[in-house]
Amino acid sequence: MQPVPESKIRVPVRPPQLVTRAAVRAALDRISDVGLVRGPAGFGKTLAVAEWVRTSPGPGTAWVRVDAEDEDPRRFWSAVLAALARCPTIPPSSRLRDRHGWPAEGGPEFLAALTAALDVLPRPPRLVLDDVGELTGAASLHGLRTFLRDRRPDLATVLCSRGEPPLGLARLRVARRLREIGPDLLRFTPYEAEELLRAAAPGLTQAEVTVLHARTAGWPAALWLAAAACADPTDPEAAQGFSGEHPLVADYLEGEALAGLDGTELDVLRRIGVVNPVPTGLAAVLTGRADAGGVLDAVEHRTGLVRAEGRGREVHRVEPLLRDHLLGELRRYAAGTPARLEAVTARWYAAAGRPDAAAEHAARSGDALVATEILRDAGPTLLLSGRHRPLRRALDTVGEVGLAREPGLAALAALARTAAGGPPATHAPRWPEDPPPELAVLRAAAEEFGAVPATSGRRDPDVLPHQPGVRALGLLARALTAVRVGAPGAARPLLADALELADRHGFVHLAVQALVLRAVAAAAEGDAAEVRQAGEVALARAERSGLRHSSWAAAAAAVLAHAALLRAEPRDAVRLAEAGLAGLDHPGRGPAELRFGLAVLRAAADVDGAGEARGDRARGLDRLQHARAELGDEPVDPHVAAMAALLEHRAALDLGHPTAARSVHGWLVQRVGETAESALLRAWTDLAAGREDRARAAAHRALVECGAPLLGVTEVEAWLVEATVAAEAEERAAAREALERALGLAEPLRALRPFAGAGPEVRRLLVQLHGGPGAAGSFAGAALAVSATTGSPAAALSERERAVLALLPSLLSLEEIGADLSVSVNTVKTHVRSIYGKLGVSSRRTAVLAGYERGLIAPAPALTLRG
Template sequence: MTFVPDVKIAIPSIPPEFVVRSELRASLEAARAAEVVLVCAPAGHGKTLLLADWARTSTSADTAWVALDRDDNDPRRLWASVVASVLACAPVPSTSRLHQPPVWRADAQPEFLAELVDALGALPRPIRLVLDDVHELVDADALHGLQILSRNRCPGVQLVLSSRFDPPLSLPRLRLAGRLHEVRAAQLRFSRSEAEALLEGAGLHLEPAEVDLLHRRTGGWAAGLRLAASGAAAASDPDAFLDRFSGDERSVADYLVGEVLSGFPDDVQEFLRLISISEPVPTGLAAELSGRQDAGCLLDRLEHDTALVSSGGRHRDSYRIQQLLRAYLRADLNRHGVERAAELHRVAARWWADRLEPVPALEHAAQGQDLDLLTDLLHRFAVPLIAAGNHGPLRRALATAGAQAVGSDPWLALTSALAHLEAGELITARGDLARARRSWPAHDPAGLAVLRAVAEQFSAAVDTPIASVPVDPVVAAVVTENRELPVEPELEALAHLSRGTAGLGREDLATARAEFEAALHLSRDEGFDYLMMQSLVLLAVVAGSAGDVRTMRTMSGEARAAAAEHGWTDSSWSSAATAMLAYAALMRTETSAAERLAVEALGLSSTASSPQLWSVLRGVHGAAVFDAGGRAAGLAELQQTRAEFGDRPADAQPVAALAMLEFRAALLLGHSTAARTVRGWLADRSGETAELMVMQAWTDAAGGRPEHARSVLRPVLHDGVGAVLAHTLVDAWLLEASLAVAHGDRPAARSALQGALGVAEPLDALRPFLHAGSGVRELLVHQLGTFGAFDGFAEHALTAGRRGAQQRHAMLSERELTVLGLLPSMLSLDEIADDLTVSVNTVKSHVRSIYTKLGVSSRRLAVLTAHEHGLLTTSLRQV
C-alpha cells in the first residue's frame, strides 16, 4: 500500500492575519447542489486559504483534502491519497470497501474508479473532496481518472478543484448541465476594504490614499498586497518603498518569474513582453508588435486560462495585462535592450496614428526616441487635441519634443501657447507666441495664421480689454475675412472663434453672435467638445452684452455642464461661465446661489490667472454677503476687491458692475465719502456714462437734493445717454419713481415704475427693487394688478430677497391669513366682517394680532410687509 503523509491530506491551517472573504464563503456554501466546484485563478489569488476557510467553517459536509504535487502524476499515488483523505475526514463504516486496500488496483483504473465512486456514494454523510493545485496533474492517465470522477454522478459527494488554469475536463458540458459552480480570478481579487484589512493584519497602517494606490497597482491581487506589506515592513523607509512598489521590485519579480511566468512556454513569455509596452493593447496592435497572426486567439486563451489578461472595449477585442505583471514585463523588455523597446513604441505610435487615435499615438511616439516622428504627429494631431480638450497629452508630447524643436517651428510654438493658456500658464504661453513670431515663414498657410490669431487674441484677453487687443497684420488678415477659411474643420471652428472675438471687441454683437454660433454648430457636428464649451461661453458673453440675460444664463449653464462632464471645471472658461451665472443669480436675488457659485469659482486656480474674472467673482460674492445681511462685511469685501484690482485694464462691463455694486452698498450704509471714491474710480476709467449719472443722482437724493437728482437722471431716461450695464436703466427708473413719490407726483411715479418693470422683466433684474426703498415698494403694492404683462414680474419684485417668509407664515393662523388677504382691498373692517360672517370685533382682534406678529402699526405697512415676505400673493387676494 502506498504511504500517504498526514500533511498531504490535512486541511491547511488559517494564519492569524487571514481576511475572511464573507461573500465568497457564502457563495461556496450556497453552491452545495453543484456536483463540481472549480476555483481557478493564477498563483497568489488566495485559492487555497479560501477553500481551507470554507472547509473549517462549513457544517454542511465533511471535507476530504488532498494537496496535489508532481508526484501525483502517478495514478497509484494519486488515488491512494484520495482514499486516505476520505478515510481521515469522517467515520467510514467498517463495511465500506474503502477499508479493503487490496481491492484498489491502479493498473485496473476504470474498474478501480467505478468501485471508488460506488464506495463514496455509500458514505453515510455528505463529503466534499477538495483537490488543491490540480494544475500539477499533467499525466494522461491521472487526468483521465479525474475526468471519470468528474463525469460520474456520485450522490452525496461534491468534487472541489483548485487550479491555476482550467483542467482538461468537460467543463462546457458540466456548465451546460448546471452541475458546475465556478469562482474565477475576478471574484478572488480583493476589494478595497478587504485590501485594507489585509494590510492592517500584516501590521501596515496606511493612509486611505496609500491604500487606494496599492489596491490600484496590485489590482486586488492578494500576493501582491502581501509582498507590498512584507517589503514595507523590512524597508528602512516604508513610504519610499511603497511609492516605488511595482512589478520590478525584487520580491515581486521573483514571485512573478517563479510562480507565474515559469509556467508559460518561452514564446508566450516573449509575446507578453512585447505587448507590455501598450496599455491597453488591441488585438491588431498585439499582432503588429509580436508578428503573430494568432495574437487575438492567444490573448483570449490567456484570459480564459490564467486571468492574467482581461478583455474590454465594445467588442472585447482590447486587453490589459495585470498591472504588476506588466510593470515587470516592461522592465524586463528594457533589460533586453532600450532600443528594442523604443522601436516597439514607434510601431505602436504609427499603428494608433493610422487609426486616428492621437493620444496613444503621441504617448508612444514620445517614448519612441524619434523626434521626426513625434514632430510629424504633433503637426497632424495638436489642433484636434486642443479642439477636443486633451491638453495634458499635448503638453507632455511638446515637452518631450523639447524647447529647441518648439522654438524653431511656429506650428509647434502656437499649439504650445494654446495648451499653456488653457493651463493658466500665461508667461509660458506668451514666450511661445514670441518664438512663433520670430520663426514665422514668409508665406504662411491659412491654418497657421488662424492658430496665431486665436493664440494672440486669447493671450491678450486674459488681462486686456477685448476692444484693446492689439491686432498684428497676420491676425487682421484672419479676423477681417481677407483669408479663406481652412478646410480642416477644427481650424475652421477656431477661425470662427477668432472672428467672433474680433467682432466682440468692435462691439459688433451681430457678427460676434453669428461667428460664435457657426463655431458652436461645427464643434457639435465634429465632436470638438472643448471648442463647443468655449463657443457657449462666448455666446453667453454676447448675450450678456446685449442685455439678453436669459440666453446668457442658458448658454453659461450648458457650458458649465459640458465642463463638468469632461472634467474641465478648473478651466478659465468654466470659471467665466460660473461668474456669469453667479452675477445673474445676484440680479435675481438668489443670494445663496450667487454666493455659492462665486465661492466655487474662486477656489479654482484658473481664476487667479485672470484678474478681471477674479474681480467679478469677488464683487458678486461681496454683494451677495451684503444682500444676505452681512452689510459691513459685504461692503468691506467690495472695497478690497476694487483696491486689489487697482488700475488694471479691463472691459467696461465688469468695471461698471463692480463700481455700481460697491457704490450702492456704500450709499445704503451712509458712507458718502466711500461712495464718492468709487465714483471717482469709475470716472477715471470711463467716459460720461449712465452709471456715473445714476451714481450722482443717488448721491443728490441721499443728500436732500431731489430736484437736482431728477435733472441728473433726465439725460439717462429721455436723452439716450448710453448705459454700460443693461440694468442701470432699471436703477434710473426706480430712482425716478422714488423721487416722484416723495414729491407727491403719483402719476409720474406710476409711469416711472412701469418703465422700470418694462426694462427689468426681460433682464430678470430683481435686485434693483430690493434696494429701491419703501416708497417704491408701497407703490408696487397699490398698483399691483395694473401692470398688465408685467404683473407677474411685479409680484416677484415685491418679494425679492425676502427672508423668513415660512416662519412668518407659520406665525399667522389660517383665519389671520384670510383677514390679511382682504386688507389690500378697499373694504372697511365692517365690510370684511360681513364678508367673513363674523363680528367686527373679531376682525379687529385678528387685525391687532396681525400687526403684532408682523411688527407694524398700520394697515398700509401690514400690506407692504406681507408682500415683502411672500404672505400676500395674487391668489391670496382673490380668496
C-alpha cells in the same frame, strides 16, 4: 494501488496573518456541484480553499494536490482514492476504505466502481483537486471528464487552477452547474489589503497603503511581498520603492510565475509591456509577430498572468507588477527599445483614432518629433474634449524649442494652460505672414480667449476648415468676438453649430465653453431664462466631465451668480460664487478677471442681505473694495468692470459712504471711459445728495447720450432715477411712465434687485401699478415684494388686525370685509383705526403701502418668475 505521499493528500497549513476573505468564503459556500477557483500564481487559491475546508461545516473533504507526474492516470486516481479513504466521514464499511481489489486505476471499470462506491454513501464528502491545471495526460484528463459527468451531483468538487483546465467545463456552464471564482474575486479589496499590510507594518500611512494596493492591483502574493518589504523598520521608503523590480518581487516572479514560459512568450510579454491593456493588433506590431495574440492566449491558459478582455477577446491585460518587471528587464538589456516601442504605440493609436492614448505614449517616448507629429493632428481634439493631461505631457515633450518652431502648438499650449487656470503666454508665437486656415483658426482662438497677446495683421479665414476640432475652435472664437463687439444675436447660431460638433465628437470641454458663452450672450440680450438654463447645463456638464475645477466651470458659476443677484436671491449668489472660487482651487489660479468677478459677486451678496446682521453688509462693502485692490492693474473686460462698479457704488451710498462711492466712480471712468454706467453712478451720487435736477440730467445722459450701455440693468436703474425725481416733483404722469419703462426692461432680465432699494415714492407707484395690465403691471408685484423694508415688527399687529390689513388692498368695503371675517362692521372699523395708529398712517391707501413696505402684506402671485 500505488503508494501516495502524505503531502499530496493533506490540506495545506494556514500561514500566520492570513486575512479572512469573507467574499471568497461566501462564494465557496455556494458551491454545490462543481466549483472552479481560477487565478494566476500567488492569487491565494489554495490558501482560500484550505481555510474554507478547515472552518466550514460539511461532510469532510478529500484533498488532492495534482502535479506533473499525475499524467499517469494510475498515480492520479490512486491519490484520489487515498484522499477519500482518509476522509473521516467515510464509513469504515465503505469500499473506499479498502485499498485492494480495485480495477486498474483510470479505466472504465475503475471509474464505474468509484462512482458506485460514492453513490451508496449516505452523504458524500467534498473533493478538492488543487492545481488541476497540471493534469495534462490525455488518459487522466479523459478519466476526470468522465468522473465529473457521471458522479452524483451532490458530491461537491472544487477545481483549483491557474487557467482554464481542459475538462469540458463549457457544458457545465451552460447547464448552470459550474460555480466560478475568478481572479477579480480573489484580488484583495482595499480594506483586505489594509488589514494585511498594517498587520505587518503598522507604521504605514493611509496614502502608502493606497499606493501599494494600486501597484499590486490586489494580487495577494504581491501584497504579501509588499508587507514583507515594508516590515523592515530600517527602510522608511519601502512602500514608495516597491515595484515589479523589487528584489522580493523579481525572485518570486522568476522562480514561480514565469518559470514555465519559453523564450518566445517572455519576449512577447516584454515588448507589449509599454501598454497595458494591449490590443491584439498593437501586440502584433510591437512584437513583429502576427501570432502575438495566440501567444498571449497560451500564456493566459497556462498561467493566468495575462487576461483577454472584450467580447472578441481583442485586448490582453498583464498583471501590473509583472509588466513592470518585464519592462525593467527590457530597459536593462535592450537600451532604447522601450522608447522606440512607445513611439510605435503612439503612431498606432493615432491611426486608430485614439488621440489621448497617442499623446500619452508620445510623451512617454520622450521623442519631440513624434510628439509634434501626433499633436499637429490630435491637439485640438484633446483640448476640446477636456483631455488636457495627455495634451500637456506631449507638449512638454515637444519642449520650448519645438514650440518656438511650431506656432500652432504654441497656441494650443497657451490655450491648455489658461483652460487649467494658469497664466496666459507673455509672448505671442511667431505667426507666419500668410498662415494656412488651420493655423489662422488656432491664432484667432488663442488671441480671443486671451491665451496669447493679440498682435496686428491677423487675417481670419473666410471659410472654416472641415476638421472637427479646428472648426469647433473657430466657431467658438467667432462667437466670443460677436459677444465682445455687442452682437450677441450673431453668436447664437455659431454656438449652436459648435454644440452640435461637441455632441457629435465628444468635445466635452468645448460644450462647457459654448454653453457659458450662450449664457453670456443671453445676458447681453436680456434673456434671463436662457441665462439660467444654459449656465446650469454648463455646470452640470462640467461636473459630469471632470471639469468642475476648470476656469470655464467657474465662469458658468459667475454668470449664474450674477443672475441670482439680479433676481434678488443673495444666498443663491453666495453659493454659486463660492463654488466658482473653490473651483479655481487656490489663490492666484485662474484668470484674474474671473477671480475678481466672483469675489465681487460674493461680496455684493453680503451687501444684499445674504448674512443676518447689518455688519455683514458692511463687511460686504469691505470685500468689494478689497477685490478691487487685489485686482490692481490687471486688465479686465469693460462689462465686468461696469458690473463691479455699479455693485460697489450702490453699496457705498446705501451704507453712507459717499467718498467711497466717488472713488469707485473714478475707477470706472479710468478703466472704461465715460459710459452710460458712469453717468448712472453720477446720477446716484447727485440723488443721494439731494441734487434732483443734476441727477435727472445724469440719468438722461445715461439713457440717451452715452450710447448703448455695457449692462442691461443700467437702463432699468436710470429709469428708476427718473421715476424717483419725477415723483418727488409731483410729476405723476412722468413718474408713472418712467417706472413702467423700468419694469418693462427689468421683466425679461428678471432684474428685481434695482427695486430692492427703491424709495417710498417708487413703492407708492408700484402699489398703484400692481396687478395692472401689461408687462409693467405683471412685474410690479414681484418688484413690490423685494422693495419691502423692515419696519415695525409684525407682532405689533394682532392676528385679527393682520387679517383686516390683508384685505385692505382689495376693493371690498368695510362691511364686506366684516362679513368675510364674520365680525361686525364696527369691529372692523376699530381694527382699522388701530392699524392706522400702529403704522403711523392716516388713510387706507397709505396703510396698504406701509403694509407692503414692512412685509405685512404678501403681494399676490401675479407673476411667475421663469428661469
